[in-house]
Amino acid sequence: xxxxHSSERLWGLGLGILxxxxxxxxxxxxDAASPPPKTIEIQAVAGLQYDRVRFAxxxxxxxxxxxxxVSSLAHNLVITDEGAREAVxxxxxxxxxxxxxxxxxxxxxxxxxxxxxxxPDSSATLAFTAPEAAGVYPYVCTYPGHxxxxxxxxYVSPDGEAAMPPLEEDPHVPxxxxxxxxxxxxxxxxxxxxxxxxxxxxxxxxSSPATIAVGLEGGVSYAFDTVPVTIRYAWSGGFVDNSExxxxxxxxxxxxxxxxxxxxxxGQFPLRIGDPGRPPNVEFEGYRMVEGRPEFRYTxxxxxxxxxxxxxxxxxxxxxKFQIEEPPQDIRFVRRAADSVRVEATAGTWAAxxxxxxxxxxxxxxxxxxx
Amino acid sequence: xxxxHPFSTMSRLSFFLVAAVxxxxxxxxxxxxxxxxxxxxxxxxxxxxxxxPEVGGLDVMRDGRLVGVFHRGEVMIYxxxxxxxxxxxxxxxxxxGVKAVxxxxxxxxxxxxxxxxxxxxxxxxxxxxxxxxxxxxxSGNYHEFAFGPAEGPNGDLFISLxxxxxxxxxxxxxxxxFDPEGRPGRMYAAVPYRGWVMRYHPASDSLEPFASGFxxxxxxxxxxxxxxxxxxxxxxxxxxxxxxxxxxxNFYGHPQSLVWEDGFDDIQPLDLPVPVLNTMRTRASVLFPxxxxxxxxxxxxxxRTGGQFGPFEGxxxxxxxxHPRILxxxxxxxxxxxxxxxxxxxxxxxAHESRPxxxxxxxxxxxxxxxxxxxxxxxxxxxxxxxQRVRWxxxxxxxxxxxxxxxxxxxxxxxxxxxxxxxxxxxxxQFTRYYxxxxxxxxxxxxxxxxxxxxEVEVSSDQRRVAVALDELVPGYVYQLDLHGVEAQDGTPIAxxxxxxxxxxxxx
Numbered sequence: 001x002x003x004x005h006s007s008e009r010l011w012g013l014g015l016g017i018l019x020x021x022x023x024x025x026x027x028x029x030x031d032a033a034s035p036p037p038k039t040i041e042i043q044a045v046a047g048l049q050y051d052r053v054r055f056a057x058x059x060x061x062x063x064x065x066x067x068x069x070v071s072s073l074a075h076n077l078v079i080t081d082e083g084a085r086e087a088v089x090x091x092x093x094x095x096x097x098x099x100x101x102x103x104x105x106x107x108x109x110x111x112x113x114x115x116x117x118x119x120p121d122s123s124a125t126l127a128f129t130a131p132e133a134a135g136v137y138p139y140v141c142t143y144p145g146h147x148x149x150x151x152x153x154x155y156v157s158p159d160g161e162a163a164m165p166p167l168e169e170d171p172h173v174p175x176x177x178x179x180x181x182x183x184x185x186x187x188x189x190x191x192x193x194x195x196x197x198x199x200x201x202x203x204x205x206x207s208s209p210a211t212i213a214v215g216l217e218g219g220v221s222y223a224f225d226t227v228p229v230t231i232r233y234a235w236s237g238g239f240v241d242n243s244e245x246x247x248x249x250x251x252x253x254x255x256x257x258x259x260x261x262x263x264x265x266x267g268q269f270p271l272r273i274g275d276p277g278r279p280p281n282v283e284f285e286g287y288r289m290v291e292g293r294p295e296f297r298y299t300x301x302x303x304x305x306x307x308x309x310x311x312x313x314x315x316x317x318x319x320x321k322f323q324i325e326e327p328p329q330d331i332r333f334v335r336r337a338a339d340s341v342r343v344e345a346t347a348g349t350w351a352a353x354x355x356x357x358x359x360x361x362x363x364x365x366x367x368x369x370x371x
Numbered sequence: 372x373x374x375x376h377p378f379s380t381m382s383r384l385s386f387f388l389v390a391a392v393x394x395x396x397x398x399x400x401x402x403x404x405x406x407x408x409x410x411x412x413x414x415x416x417x418x419x420x421x422x423x424p425e426v427g428g429l430d431v432m433r434d435g436r437l438v439g440v441f442h443r444g445e446v447m448i449y450x451x452x453x454x455x456x457x458x459x460x461x462x463x464x465x466x467x468g469v470k471a472v473x474x475x476x477x478x479x480x481x482x483x484x485x486x487x488x489x490x491x492x493x494x495x496x497x498x499x500x501x502x503x504x505x506x507x508x509x510s511g512n513y514h515e516f517a518f519g520p521a522e523g524p525n526g527d528l529f530i531s532l533x534x535x536x537x538x539x540x541x542x543x544x545x546x547x548x549f550d551p552e553g554r555p556g557r558m559y560a561a562v563p564y565r566g567w568v569m570r571y572h573p574a575s576d577s578l579e580p581f582a583s584g585f586x587x588x589x590x591x592x593x594x595x596x597x598x599x600x601x602x603x604x605x606x607x608x609x610x611x612x613x614x615x616x617x618x619x620x621n622f623y624g625h626p627q628s629l630v631w632e633d634g635f636d637d638i639q640p641l642d643l644p645v646p647v648l649n650t651m652r653t654r655a656s657v658l659f660p661x662x663x664x665x666x667x668x669x670x671x672x673x674x675r676t677g678g679q680f681g682p683f684e685g686x687x688x689x690x691x692x693x694h695p696r697i698l699x700x701x702x703x704x705x706x707x708x709x710x711x712x713x714x715x716x717x718x719x720x721x722a723h724e725s726r727p728x729x730x731x732x733x734x735x736x737x738x739x740x741x742x743x744x745x746x747x748x749x750x751x752x753x754x755x756x757x758x759q760r761v762r763w764x765x766x767x768x769x770x771x772x773x774x775x776x777x778x779x780x781x782x783x784x785x786x787x788x789x790x791x792x793x794x795x796x797x798x799x800x801q802f803t804r805y806y807x808x809x810x811x812x813x814x815x816x817x818x819x820x821x822x823x824x825x826x827e828v829e830v831s832s833d834q835r836r837v838a839v840a841l842d843e844l845v846p847g848y849v850y851q852l853d854l855h856g857v858e859a860q861d862g863t864p865i866a867x868x869x870x871x872x873x874x875x876x877x878x879x
Contacts (some may be wrong), residue, residue, distance in 0.1 A: 046538065048752065071538075072538050093720040097803075100663060119812075144662055148755075168457055189443075191422040191458055192461055197459075198462070200462035201444065201463055202444075208546050210509055249513070249751030253513065286499070286502040288498055289497070
């Protein structure tokens with residue numbers, strides 16, 4: 001249990017200094033009214049950060065700081081003297097075997113107060129008296145590796161929060177893209193042009209986790225799900241925004257679609273061999289890049305199928321060129337009644353929503369879906 | 372259970388006095404530091420504009436070019452001769468491992484699959500992205516990383532599959548079957564084969580579960596004898612981070628993966644008593660003491676440079692995320708099982724001023740010139756980004772080259788002759804032992820920490836071997852060795868004086 005105790009070692013130091021300070025204060029101004037106690041709540045959250053990167057207190061104010069660890073890693077919180085954050089972190093990194101024994105808090109006069117290291121899902125409360133001297137006092141996690149990015153600032157000032165500069169101009173808080181949001185330019189950063197055609201395997205909404213997003217010329221894009229091995233949906237407008245996904249270890253982020261979905265399938269594989277009632281066993285086998293676009297390859301009951309998807313020649317839509325190696329029987333392409341697109345084929349015969357192709361026709365045919 | 376503090380029993384007054392002394396001490400003396408000496412030189416390699424250099428994998432092609440994979444999906448090639456980068460492939464999903472097959476072909480492990488990338492027309496870019504295998508589940512949980520491949524002696528390819536994190540759920544649309552018994556737990560395995568090392572057999576084109584019980588196995592390697600090793604990360608069920616010798620059908624201790632083991636239908640692994648799990652599990656060959664030595668050890672590599680990288684040919688080096696360190700592992704077979712010691716090869720946290728090696732050391736690969744490429748990442752964890760290269764400068768560092776358990780203690784084999792007068796039996800060689808608890812909780816304190824008295828120290832006639840006899844050897848403990856004031860004949864102090872030997876078995 002780490003609730004409601006700070007380390008007694010520095011409690012000693014804190015109390016000692018406190019006693020000295022108290023003596024001085026009492027001597028100078030025995031009647032000084034002290035500000036009311038202040039409670040500060042800070043969470044250690046995913047992505048190596050405190051959810052609160054700064055707060056303000058009055059000089060000499062009694063402070064109760066509660067640290068809740070809602071992340072998946074262990075953390076502490078160490079308040080240092082002004083400007084001493086980096087020195088304390090460096091000293092913590094040199095502690096060796098003493099690190100875990102001493103909560104990764106070095107024996108340093110620059111350390112004012114600290115919580116112990118707390119495991120995920122636990123909390124610690126630190127009660128202390130704010131320094132009498134106005135200034136900016138860093139707080140930082142000194143757990144190995146964390147101090148570079150996981151910190152914040154305690155402003156001590158009679159002016160309280162008015163002493164703090166605008167957050168975006170504050171040099172005492174981490175310049176962390178996780179917090180301030182990644183700029184569109186940064187999220188698009190790649191060492192190659194990002195104009196279409198472009199593709200990502202990424203986490204997409206409303207599709208399996210093994211999905212490929214492809215952006216084509218003319219602002220039409222689609223999500224190809226490698227589990228059912230077919231198009232899940234298509235949209236027009238922009239492509240995808242991966243900036244949340246690129247943040248990494250935070251949560252189940254997904255890319256967001258930029259534009260409007262104009263086609264949504266039922267997520268079922270559309271081809272049949274012979275028996276129109278029996279879906280074949282489909283295996284995704286990869287793709288080949290053709291002029292910057294993937295030509296998917298998969299097998300259905302062992303038959304190799306290639307599917308190249310390009311923008312529809314007219315209107316907003318997709319053209320799907322299928323090539324099937326030596327079809328032994330008739331092949332059927334089943335469209336769903338829910339399809340909101342116009343569907344046309346270069347070969348075969350439609351009967352209601354099913355296109356029937358002879359083995360010869362099925363060797364190569366194109367389905368065009370337009371809005 | 373509360374941690375104990377050194378002064379917890381003292382009165383408030385003595386706190387004050389002790390604290391005052393500490394302040395004085397801190398003010399007048401710097402913590403002891405030591406140099407890495409001139410043995411290894413770290414150089415930072417510029418990465419190209421537009422690349423966010425979160426390194427997920429590194430390998431070296433036959434022609435000496437480096438191939439790297441990056442979190443945002445790029446596969447890049449770096450030519451050390453021309454110092455130029457080029458894009459080999461793009462659009463992959465969090466690739467976290469790469470293996471060069473030839474100058475035109477690489478294998479990449481990305482989240483959804485093991486993929487073969489081939490440049491068929493020798494234009495420097497892959498045209499073919501062939502799925503080698505995707506026969507494992509994905510729940511959509513962000514923590515389900517995939518690592519590897521490592522190639523076995525007979526050409527089999529091994530990948531490892533991370534468990535999911537309870538800090539996020541599973542998706543509505545999955546790949547593979549969902550087993551609700553695999554859903555509880557801090558790190559969980561609700562789809563197959565999360566928490567497993569998998570073997571891909573090329574001839575039968577099949578992916579088979581090979582060994583279970585892993586949590587976050589971010590590093591696979593085969594050694595010279597064809598043994599497979601994997602690192603795993605401290606957390607639930609792992610009191611500290613570990614190196615496992617991975618053998619077929621063994622279970623390594625993280626229980627949730629057992630839902631995908633034969634015979635465990637309808638069994639909730641978390642309901643199994645810890646003593647039962649404890650007898651089922653295979654212990655780690657090496658423990659990496661948490662926070663002291665390492666927090667997240669990453670990729671192991673074997674020094675096969677034939678001496679081009681210094682005196683540690685055949686040994687294992689491992690990257691580390693939270694500290695600016697490369698770890699060095701000395702393994703030996705004792706009573707039929709692998710165990711051994713670990714120390715640091717490079718530790719920039721103890722350097723005087725500069726910090727030549729970064730943190731975030733996720734991937735290692737030896738170049739054909741015997742230099743070690745080190746790729747860094749952070750990706751929301753402690754770390755850094757970029758690429759560095761470590762070169763052996765040619766000097767022999769003063770180090771313990773081998774540490775081997777004997778019937779009554781340990782033999783230390785130094786890289787060069789040591790001054791016998793610095794091997795003072797009363798102080799130069801100090802041992803501490805402790806263990807880590809095997810339990811469901813996250814991590815473990817060091818338990819039962821005790822000094823182990825040294826009863827005898829004997830220096831060999833060539834002054835390169837020191838035999839240390841201990842009062843007691845107890846299996847199941849980490850034996851931490853701290854060398855104090857040991858110097859080589861050339862006057863240099865020992866570069867990395869702390870070693871950690873995992874004593875699973877006694878020498879018979």
